[in-house]
Each structure stands twice: as C-alpha cells, then as structure tokens.
Amino acid sequence: MEYRTLGGTGTIVSTQCLGTMTFGNESSEEVSHAQLDRFLERGGNFIDTANVYSRGVSEEIVGRWLAARSEVRDQVVIATKGRFAMGDLPNDVGLSRVNLSRALDASLRRLQVDTIDLYQAHAWDALTPLEETLRFFDDAVRAGKIRYAGVSNFLGWQLQKAAMLTDRLGLTPIVTLQPQYNLLVREIEFELTAVCENEGIGILPWSPLAGGWLTGKYRRDEVPTGDSRLGDNPERGMEAYAPRNAQERTWQVIDAVRKIADSRGVSMAQVALAWTADRPAVTSVILGARTVEQLDDNLAAADLHLSADETALLDEVSEPIVGDYPYGPQGKAQRASGRVL
Incomplete structure (x- = not known):
C-alpha cells in the first residue's frame, strides 16, 4: 500500500480508501467486518462512510468493528458525511447548523468515537448560506468533534467559493473533495481538478469502476444478468445503462482497459483503479466492494502504476465528449496555457 497526505494537511492516508456504502445492505455485518480486517491487513488506513448509508447501519457496523478492536482507532482515519435526510421533519436535511449539529452528534454515537477525522458535506445545499456551513465546520474543529472538513459532489464555482470564504474569514479550510471520477466520467477535469490543485484540496474519487x-x-447490447449490481436489480440502473451502452466511447474505453489488463496479466478493475489513483490532485481512491474477494482484487491495484504509453491510450479513448466552447479544443488550450489566446 502507498500513502499520501490528506489534501494539504499533514495527515497520512492510504492511496486506497475503503468505502462502506455496501455495509448493511449488499454486505452483511460479518462480511463487512471481514472487509475491514482485510483492508487493515493490507496496509489500508482510510475508511469512508456516511450517515445515510443503509440509514445509519453502515456507521454502526464500522463503530462496532472499532469498539471490538480498541487498538485500531489510532491506526485508521475515519471519514463520514452529513447532509441528506435522516428523518421526516423540515430540519432533518441540509447543511444548516441545526441539521449538521444533530447529524454529527448522531454519527459520533454510531461510530462510537470521540472525534471524526474527516467530516464532509455530502452535497451542495442551495437553501443554506455557505458561510453558515463553513462556520459550523470551524466550530466542530474547535470543539474537538472533527479534525478536518471536506465536501462531496460540489461544482467548480461552489468549491472555489468555499475555499475563498474559509481563507477570507480565517475558518478551517476544506481539505478534500469527493466527486464521481473514473475513465467514463471525467468531467471534473473541466474545472474541479484545477481548483483542487490551486487550493491544495485532495480528490477522493467515488465510483472509480463506474458502477462495474x-x-x-x-x-x-446485452441486458445485465448474474452477479452484478445491475444483474441483481436491473431496474435500479437501467436509465443510466441504456445511454452508456449506446455510446461508442464506452466500448472503446472498455476495450482499451481490457487490452492493457491482458498485457499486464492483471484484472481490468486494477487497470482502471491505477489510472484513477495517479490522476492530478487525487489523494485516495474509494473502493466499493460487496465481497472480500472483490476487495482483494481491488487491493492488488495499490502498487500498480501504468506506463506513459498506457496512460496516454486511456486518456485518448476516454476524452470527454464536449462542444467547442468553453470546454472543447479552444477552452482546453486556454486552460493548459493559463492565459486567453
């Protein structure tokens, strides 16, 4: 396992992060604990969850694992998130001080810890002033309830505004961004990657395997069957499956990943994870396994690095499909040069 700093902080985390969205849903508690044990054995020290994963059950599973292994707490970095509804009342959702204070205290109880290492806003909230959310993060750090603050699923202007506000107001900075990022979804490169590089914010990609x-x-052109998320429950993702299946780019990317995997003697998942881990500003890639066997395959990518030619091939076939301006050839040249042409 390799390690990097958590964004611009001095905290060290593994370049692979164990995501726990499957815990309590697709993975039983026994399997979940087995995944946590295996991850730790292989050198992983970064665990990500959220209060809405299995409606609190994921945090509870992680909490019971930590409680049963008292020596482990100081070895791992625990991240969780708050924002989405955990109740039916008007203030049970959002990034307001009211909801986040309740959500954070509940996460601390479920995780059975005194401090959460990384607390993240799970998504943007247009109803709550951003300054209110950032001041809550700052107060939580000062109270010793969290160590660092991060965000997930923010747009470029939203993340840049957060970075500028924390700097201007002297608040605890945003140290990480958790976006969807993989060979089939590269749109964060239009603006978010540049913001993260400029502001020292670490990227924590979720869905690095693009949902399988x-x-x-x-x-x-085949309806998914068998041992896959779409195979188990086709209706769950068929709206996204059909257009992705119809794109020639999808199959060009898959063919290129398979070609590299075959030449390397590794799995396609390992190639895709290695590409993502070595992208600019990426701190740690979030793994989402249902079984220990799937996790083992993913963990084998921890020390895999692609050659320049392999990376160039994947970059070329996965280039996002955009118009001309501002994200097409002209806009790309401007971003690369740092000046208006």
Whole structure:
C-alpha cells in the first residue's frame, strides 16, 4: 500500500480508501467486518462512510468493528458525511447548523468515537448560506468533534467559493473533495481538478469502476444478468445503462482497459483503479466492494502504476465528449496555457 497526505494537511492516508456504502445492505455485518480486517491487513488506513448509508447501519457496523478492536482507532482515519435526510421533519436535511449539529452528534454515537477525522458535506445545499456551513465546520474543529472538513459532489464555482470564504474569514479550510471520477466520467477535469490543485484540496474519487462497467462484466447490447449490481436489480440502473451502452466511447474505453489488463496479466478493475489513483490532485481512491474477494482484487491495484504509453491510450479513448466552447479544443488550450489566446 502507498500513502499520501490528506489534501494539504499533514495527515497520512492510504492511496486506497475503503468505502462502506455496501455495509448493511449488499454486505452483511460479518462480511463487512471481514472487509475491514482485510483492508487493515493490507496496509489500508482510510475508511469512508456516511450517515445515510443503509440509514445509519453502515456507521454502526464500522463503530462496532472499532469498539471490538480498541487498538485500531489510532491506526485508521475515519471519514463520514452529513447532509441528506435522516428523518421526516423540515430540519432533518441540509447543511444548516441545526441539521449538521444533530447529524454529527448522531454519527459520533454510531461510530462510537470521540472525534471524526474527516467530516464532509455530502452535497451542495442551495437553501443554506455557505458561510453558515463553513462556520459550523470551524466550530466542530474547535470543539474537538472533527479534525478536518471536506465536501462531496460540489461544482467548480461552489468549491472555489468555499475555499475563498474559509481563507477570507480565517475558518478551517476544506481539505478534500469527493466527486464521481473514473475513465467514463471525467468531467471534473473541466474545472474541479484545477481548483483542487490551486487550493491544495485532495480528490477522493467515488465510483472509480463506474458502477462495474470498467471491470468488463457488461457486454454491448446485452441486458445485465448474474452477479452484478445491475444483474441483481436491473431496474435500479437501467436509465443510466441504456445511454452508456449506446455510446461508442464506452466500448472503446472498455476495450482499451481490457487490452492493457491482458498485457499486464492483471484484472481490468486494477487497470482502471491505477489510472484513477495517479490522476492530478487525487489523494485516495474509494473502493466499493460487496465481497472480500472483490476487495482483494481491488487491493492488488495499490502498487500498480501504468506506463506513459498506457496512460496516454486511456486518456485518448476516454476524452470527454464536449462542444467547442468553453470546454472543447479552444477552452482546453486556454486552460493548459493559463492565459486567453
């Protein structure tokens, strides 16, 4: 396992992070604890969850694992999130001080810890002034309830505004961004990557395997069946499956990943994870396994690095499809040069 600093902080985390969205849903508590044990054995020290994962059950599973292994707490960095509804009342949702204070205290109880290492806003909240959310994060750090603050699923202007506000107001900075990022979803490169590089914010990609597409388990024009998330519950993702299946780019990317995997003697998942881990500003890639066997395969990518030629091939076939301006060829040249042409 390799390690990097958590954004611009001095805290060290593994370049792979164990995501726990499957805990309590697709993975039983026994399997979840087995995944946590295996991750720790292989050198992983970064665990990500959220209060809404299995409606609190994921945090509870992690909490019971920590409680049963008292020596482990100082070895791991625990991240969780708050924002989405955990109740039916008007103030049970959002990034307001009211909801986040309740959500944070509940997460601390479920995780059975005194301090959460990284507390993240799970998504933007247009109803709450951003300054209110950032001041809550700052107060939580001062109270010793959290060590660092991060955000997830923010747009470029939203993240830049947060970074500028914390700097101007002298508040605890945003140290991480958790976005969807993989070979099939590269749109964060238009603006968010640059913001993160400029502001010292670490990127924590979720869905690095694009919901299983980059593992090679799906076939062109075939309805998914068998041991896959879409196979188990086709209706869950068929709205996204159909347009992705219809894009020639999807299959060009999959073919390129398979070609590199075959030449390397590794799995397609390992190639996709290695590409993501070595992208600019990426701190740690979030793994989402249902079984220990899936996790083992993902963990094998921890020390895999692609060659310049392999990376160039994947970059070329996965280039996002955009118009001309501002994200097409002209806009790309401007961003690369740092000046208006």
